Amino acid sequence: MDNIFDLDSMLLELNKKGNSSCSLDVLHNNSFEVGVLRLNPGQKDTQGPHSEDELYFVMEGKGLINILEKNHEIRKGSCIFVPSKTKHYFHGNKERLVVLYVFNVSKS
Template sequence: MESLEEEEDNFISLDKVIADLNGTSSYFLNVFNNKGVDLGILRLRKGETDTQLPHSVDEVYFVVEGNGSIEIEGKLKPVKSADFIFVPAYAHHRFIVGSQDLLVIYFFA
């Protein structure tokens, strides 16, 4: 995948990011990393497990589509399309797919 800084005018479409994600065997794809800011996308389908580990920085998620829940430090919260979720640094967390596959954008800073 072309990194964001190689794209004209520092722009990349969500459709292109999803196409790039479809071209991998992973459930997530890092899209951009520059000056302490990371951006990526993850997709979990029914039956898949979110295996991420705690991160050393705060993280914000935006649910693009789907539904399910997020477990943060053992507490389960429902999530759906258009929700923002804040996860503090070092917190154990994972997504759980509901009745629809989850497509989520993540930001680290």
């Protein structure tokens, strides 16, 4: 099992999928799911609400995240918490936006 992940390698793997996919899961265990979301300018974020709490960390770019119909500016270094079942999506990026995500999947 790999415990160290390289952002460039994750983005290369995501590029192999083409524009049909904007996310790549890199780790999934009993506690959490980790992956990377990449949106090119004009690419639509198609995610919907998730049943788990989420934490996002912006690795590259800037844009907006809409949470419950309210827009929030984000940029490299932004950390965003989204509670479970909350409607949200990224948008408004004029350059590539790369976001690391962590989902809490533990069943307490």
